[in-house]
Amino acid sequence: MTIFEQQIYYVLKQIPKGKISSYGLIASMAGYPGYVRQVGRLLSNLPEGSTLPWFRVLNSQGKISLTGADLERQKQLLIQDGVAVSEAGKVNLKMYLWQP
DNA sequence: TGGTTGACAACCA
């Protein structure tokens, strides 16, 4: 467990229900601007049973970066969160983007 | 040691 990971997890836990954020934003808020790809790698390695709201993280276009079954899973979780997600796995950033 | 890859971002046409 590195400081970097702790920071990412910390920021992740701050995202309120019904809101979403982006990889770049997460990385920046954690104090590591430019480490977007590490954020993605970190989330991809999260255990399935994790309580972290990893599904509230989208790319800068407000779109889910996953494909196939994984995309569907994340889409469902977001909808359960009260976030409107299009068929393509895209959300309205104007309405749901979270930034303190 | 060096090249490739990736749940990305910012730019530009």
Next chain:
DNA sequence: GTGGTTGCCAACC
């Protein structure tokens, strides 16, 4: 809005 290019940094060959 879409598609290509470049920058980015650690993890993996």
